[in-house]
Amino acid sequence: MVAKSELKRIRSLHQKKYRIREGQFLAEGMKLVGELLDSGLEPVGLYSTAPEELPGSQPITEGELRKASALVRPSGVLGVFPIPDPEPLTFEGWTLALDGVRDPGNLGTLIRLCDWFGIGELLCSPDTVDCYNPKVLQATMGSIARVRVVYKDLAETLDASGLPVYGASMEGEAIGGEQPLSPGILVMGSESHGLSGPVRDRLSQTWAIPSFGRAESLNVATAAAILLYEIRRATRK
Amino acid sequence: MVAKSELKRIRSLHQKKYRIREGQFLAEGMKLVGELLDSGLEPVGLYSTAPEELPGSQPITEGELRKASALVRPSGVLGVFPIPDPEPLTFEGWTLALDGVRDPGNLGTLIRLCDWFGIGELLCSPDTVDCYNPKVLQATMGSIARVRVVYKDLAETLDASGLPVYGASMEGEAIGGEQPLSPGILVMGSESHGLSGPVRDRLSQTWAIPSFGRAESLNVATAAAILLYEIRRATRK
Structure with missing residues (x-):
């Protein structure tokens, strides 16, 4: 039995303003909650419809779960965790940067x-x-526990890094050659506007994904998949 | 002014059973409707809140649009089109096959x-x-007008094709080498179950996307993006 006020507080974490106010976020499902626990994050609260399967959790009924969950089909496990303090970027190896990705x-x-x-x-x-948005967390399939996400002004941060900045554009150089690559920052633009002006001004190199058909563009995640694959392929040898 | 019964009929096309019964589907937004018209598909009905901008369309009010649309933010243009007759597959060049993709x-x-x-x-x-599901159509960004989607039993169709069948699996051979590739069929599995048994039995070759971190898997669309990119890269020379 979870108190109504507690369910309401958990539910409020669906919204960014309450996540910021409380300094906490809500994770759902055994996989995501398990990976966050494995990463060493201390939960503020753990709730499960089968508490014997999740040490340290308190029981929650299906009805209570529906009131607290952000999912259409709640999966039986809720975890409330503190939002980790922002740590400085180390820029070791490659960094991915996102310029206004909204989805x-x-x-x-x-x-x-x-x-x-x-x-x-x-x-x-x-x-x-926000990376603690419930839909974002669900789509990470637990990877949020291992990737450090930092929100910062891009232009300033790119300048301060002193690293080469790579971006994707239809007018760029076709990737897939055997050119050497220095580790740096790969910036992907937003779904509807691409890269913003200040970021475009800072590109050391722009890359194009060769097209063989008539689609005007690729979804930002599929484009990033190809570019990250190519970075690893080209620097593997 | 669009009749209530007509709005209701358009709205019914959000559901697969009515699309099949009517042999029609609903497209929304100027880009998608425009690309379908450009492809030569004859609309059954065209509706626009600014009919002077879309030749052949009849006016529809914002209120009527909200009643017929499948979108949270309707974009002002609706087109009802006939579902094209299924055409036989030609298997020219490469074919992509999907084994139970649900999202x-x-x-x-x-x-x-x-x-x-x-x-x-x-x-x-x-x-x-179903590829005429409104959310699918929206995510194609108009590409549905240029890709022929055919629903068929996979095992039978793979056998009948006589082509090499390639699939992705964690245990496969790492892609990115310089091996020659014969054009064939690349099969991607479902989000939760991967490739089904009958399809796995028919693979000529299984490929793995090299991993450099700890994620257990990739989203099906990002994995396909990398494999299609690699197919084109490896056969470009």
């Missing part, structure tokens, strides 16, 4: 991609969707 | 990817989400 599913998929390709740091412009 | 956003992104990489035919297992 939660896209951001989640991009975080999962970073985890796959061993990119530990994701730099986001302040107008990128 | 509408993923299917739409995959259709857009086919269009980008010049893959004209997409073979889908009967349990793959």
